[in-house]
Amino acid sequence: MDAAEINYCPCCDAGLCPTDVKHFVWDILHKWEAHGVAFSEETWANYPENCELELFSCPNCGFGVFLPMLTGTDAFYIDVTRNEYYLADRWDFHVAIKLLRANGAGSVLDVGCGQGAFLARVKQSLPKVACSGNDANPAVRSCLPQGVPLYTSLGDVPDGLDAVTLFQVIEHVAEPAQMLADAVTKLRQGGMVIVSVPDHSGPIRFFSDSHTAIPPHHVTQWTPASLEALFSKFGLKIIARKREPLPDYLMPFYLHKIIANSLGCMGDPVREAQIREKLADPIIRFCQRFGIKSLPVKGHTYLVAGTR
Numbered sequence: 001m002d003a004a005e006i007n008y009c010p011c012c013d014a015g016l017c018p019t020d021v022k023h024f025v026w027d028i029l030h031k032w033e034a035h036g037v038a039f040s041e042e043t044w045a046n047y048p049e050n051c052e053l054e055l056f057s058c059p060n061c062g063f064g065v066f067l068p069m070l071t072g073t074d075a076f077y078i079d080v081t082r083n084e085y086y087l088a089d090r091w092d093f094h095v096a097i098k099l100l101r102a103n104g105a106g107s108v109l110d111v112g113c114g115q116g117a118f119l120a121r122v123k124q125s126l127p128k129v130a131c132s133g134n135d136a137n138p139a140v141r142s143c144l145p146q147g148v149p150l151y152t153s154l155g156d157v158p159d160g161l162d163a164v165t166l167f168q169v170i171e172h173v174a175e176p177a178q179m180l181a182d183a184v185t186k187l188r189q190g191g192m193v194i195v196s197v198p199d200h201s202g203p204i205r206f207f208s209d210s211h212t213a214i215p216p217h218h219v220t221q222w223t224p225a226s227l228e229a230l231f232s233k234f235g236l237k238i239i240a241r242k243r244e245p246l247p248d249y250l251m252p253f254y255l256h257k258i259i260a261n262s263l264g265c266m267g268d269p270v271r272e273a274q275i276r277e278k279l280a281d282p283i284i285r286f287c288q289r290f291g292i293k294s295l296p297v298k299g300h301t302y303l304v305a306g307t308r
């Protein structure tokens with residue numbers, strides 16, 4: 001997928017528009033290094049020094065894509081996953097386990113399974129469900145729960161599954177629509193697909209320059225409308241839409257920004273600092289004191305489940 005090939009939104013087919021958001025890829029790699037990641041010579045060599053990436057966005061559904069398309073290479077992911085990359089416990093895992101249970105799923109494939117954190121939770125909560133994982137990185141095989149097969153290619157996965165999950169994975173790949181289409185072919189008729197993405201209509205839009213939210217890590221941007229449009233495009237019947245509330249561990253990063261935005265003083269460093277001190281920090285202390293784990297405002301993730 002390059003600039004010549006992607007003039008149209010892969011979710012809703014509207015024409016994509018250029019934006020003024022641009023980044024040089026080596027500047028982004030330097031940001032990662034400033035945050036403690038050391039890139040190998042191979043990783044640096046994977047990316048051209050003077051390559052500028054430009055964000056194109058869909059005026060209809062809010063989908064975004066950085067072009068030219070530069071995804072994370074094997075060497076890039078070896079470097080960024082060396083320390084604390086995979087979260088063991090996530091909101092979307094809990095939602096998905098409830099959906100698997102409610103739908104009586106007997107089998108599940110996790111696409112982009114990483115070290116198998118979700119499959120380990122399924123094994124624990126729903127021990128009768130047959131689990132399998134798909135990840136391009138064969139090194140994760142030894143991390144998966146005992147007896148869970150790893151398929152490094154989606155093409156090798158047997159058909160007829162009850163459920164397929166894609167947690168925070170389609171934003172990493174060059175062809176997200178194709179990835180979803182390939183995953184759906186593994187389902188039996190009536191089987192369920194669950195997809196979660198970072199929601200760019202939520203508070204992460206206040207941090208859209210963050211090195212983790214742009215290429216080579218995230219190459220596309222998603223909104224509830226774009227994810228639902230993609231489900232419709234593939235004829236999937238949407239059975240659940242879930243928005244993550246703001247979890248306690250993200251409150252220190254997001255809460256003052258959310259309040260500043262709602263008060264119309266976003267980007268004013270003095271007002272933002274006052275809001276953090278006088279409003280956000282007291283709310284966070286209150287939540288800590290009374291064991292409140294989340295607030296009912298838009299958090300990081302949006303999840304959609306649909307049946308084939």
Ligand SMILES: [Zn+2]
Nearest residue numbers: 009012058061
């Ligand atoms: Zn669109």
